[in-house]
Each structure stands twice: as structure tokens, then as C-alpha cells.
Amino acid sequence: MRRREFLGSSAGLAAASLAGAASGLVSPAVSLAEKPKPGVKSAESAMSLPIIDTHQHLWDLSKFKLPWQAEEPTLAKNYLPADYLAAIAGQNVVQSVYMEVDVEVSQQHAEAEYVLELCARDDNPMTAAVISGRPASDDFVSYMKRYEKNDRIKGIRQVLHGASTPPGYCTAPAFVRGIQHLGTIGKSFDLCMRSDDMGDAVKLATLCPETRFIMDHCGNMSVTETKPAPRKIWLDGMKALAERPNVVCKVSGIIASASVKWTPQEMAPVVLDTIKAFGIDRVMFAADWPVCTLRAQFGQWVDCLNEIVKDFSEADRRKLFHDNAKAFYALPDKKWKA
Numbered sequence: 001m002r003r004r005e006f007l008g009s010s011a012g013l014a015a016a017s018l019a020g021a022a023s024g025l026v027s028p029a030v031s032l033a034e035k036p037k038p039g040v041k042s043a044e045s046a047m048s049l050p051i052i053d054t055h056q057h058l059w060d061l062s063k064f065k066l067p068w069q070a071e072e073p074t075l076a077k078n079y080l081p082a083d084y085l086a087a088i089a090g091q092n093v094v095q096s097v098y099m100e101v102d103v104e105v106s107q108q109h110a111e112a113e114y115v116l117e118l119c120a121r122d123d124n125p126m127t128a129a130v131i132s133g134r135p136a137s138d139d140f141v142s143y144m145k146r147y148e149k150n151d152r153i154k155g156i157r158q159v160l161h162g163a164s165t166p167p168g169y170c171t172a173p174a175f176v177r178g179i180q181h182l183g184t185i186g187k188s189f190d191l192c193m194r195s196d197d198m199g200d201a202v203k204l205a206t207l208c209p210e211t212r213f214i215m216d217h218c219g220n221m222s223v224t225e226t227k228p229a230p231r232k233i234w235l236d237g238m239k240a241l242a243e244r245p246n247v248v249c250k251v252s253g254i255i256a257s258a259s260v261k262w263t264p265q266e267m268a269p270v271v272l273d274t275i276k277a278f279g280i281d282r283v284m285f286a287a288d289w290p291v292c293t294l295r296a297q298f299g300q301w302v303d304c305l306n307e308i309v310k311d312f313s314e315a316d317r318r319k320l321f322h323d324n325a326k327a328f329y330a331l332p333d334k335k336w337k338a
């Protein structure tokens, strides 16, 4: 595949407020942003590796209400399937997995139906989805009923780093019961939480050994955090979590916490610590588009990660960008044309 051209200045990106972090769709560490910087070019060989994007958002504001966007004006516009196709143009994306976008609770089923239709079509790379749910709710078991036999619905996420989910929220008995239920029906749970709440994740994964977990976004460690104490809390938690055999981790999201003039070197310690903790067989690439556009276009993040792992073997890079996701989510093949 020929070298892609880099988009250096588009996207009209301005501010990502700390309040917006409560939405769960933006890393808690995001602060004021300006324009994304030009990308870092990587080797031709790396560009040709197939990519499965395990964390693709969409938001069609004519269909869904996303209450968190009142506090997140930068991202408060439509991001439609055609926009995603434009974002991945020139990238070798062979599949994507949709990630829920924290719609109003009354629209959760509608969101799932929307993405199931996209999965069934051959004009986009989406093959599966992680949908929204409230594991602690009384009706969670009945809520999940209609998805139990649906192979395209791989799991559930409820973001845990907002104000409504304080530390300890996910270890309360009702929540734990909901997550244990996911294990009994073969669905996973995506953990998206504060970097200093890793201990809660370890407890939850221990209480739910039959449920498979995906830690989102390298545990949401800010790449600009330089104080040793928070870095240690995060890394100790990631190591403890990685000892649980039912947990894998997405290498994603951290670009949103980067400085405006980010470099791959700024991102490298969090990426490499994550991969070291979980091992190369339990990490998966994700773009977190369009949230990544707060700092980088899709291809710029791919290029950044390729630069960080350029000394890995091709087999290991394939695991990170493609093979692990295919195996973990048991994704079907999909032929599609842009």
C-alpha cells in the first residue's frame, strides 16, 4: 500500500473541557486542545499491515441524544459512517468494532439496532459492537435477553470515570451481579475508568472470573503526567490486572491526553508499559475515533503507534494491530469496499 498522505490541520478542533471528561468518551486527562499536529511518517512495511479498529464511535445527532455533549462542544457534531470512511482512507482497516457512545438510557436499544444494521451492510468495515448497558440496574438481565444469541454484540460498556460513578461503584454487589451475568451469556465488559481506580478493576475481574474484560485506553493514564506517584498507582494496578487471565487491554485513547505538540516519544512510556504488563498476546489496537481527533487524525495515531513499536517483529505488530482482536472478539471475515 502506498504511503498515505497526512492530514495536518483539519478537523476544526478547539477545546475539550474537563467537564466533558465526565461523558466517558473523552479521557479524563484531556484539557485545552488546539490543532492536531502533522503526523509522523512510518515505514512502508508497517503501513501495509491489516488493522482491526476495536473502538470506533459514531454519532448521528439526528437519531440520538448524547447528553454529555452539552459539556463537550468540540465533538458536538455528526460523525457518520461516511466520515469514518474518510478518516480511514489510505489505512488498511479491514474491520472495526463499534463502541457505544453513552446515549440517553431510553435510546440504548435503538443505538444497538443502528449499529447492527451497519454490521450487516458491506459498505463499511464494522463487524461487531460493544453496546451500552447498566449492569447494576434491576432490569439488566432482561435488557440483555435480546442480545444473548446475537454474535455481533460482543459486550457491554458503562463508562466508569464520570461523576456518577465514583470510586467503588463497580465493586458494589448489584454491579458485580450484572457483570457476572455477562459471563454466563458469553459477553464481555469494557472497563473505561480513572487511572487511579485500577484497584476497583482488579477486584471486579477477580469477583467475575467467568467474564472477559477489556481495559480501554491503556487504563486512561495521562501521557503528560510526570509525577511518580500517580504513575505508580496506575502501573501497579495494570500489573495486578494483567495477572487476571480474563482481562486484555486496548492500546488507544491516550493520544487525547497528549500535549498539543505531542511526539511518539511522549506516548511511548504508557504504550510500552501497557504492552509489557499484559504481554503482546493480550493487547489490541484501537483508534477511539473521533475522540482521537482532539489531538490526531486516525492515520496519525496509527503512525505514532507504528513508530513506537517499530522494533517489534512483524508477527508481534500483526498481533497488536489485527490478530489479537480477531481472536479475542471472534470476529467474522468481512469483505467491503470503501
Ligand SMILES: [Zn+2]
Binding pocket: 025, 026, 055, 057, 099, 288, 291
Ligand atoms: Zn472512546
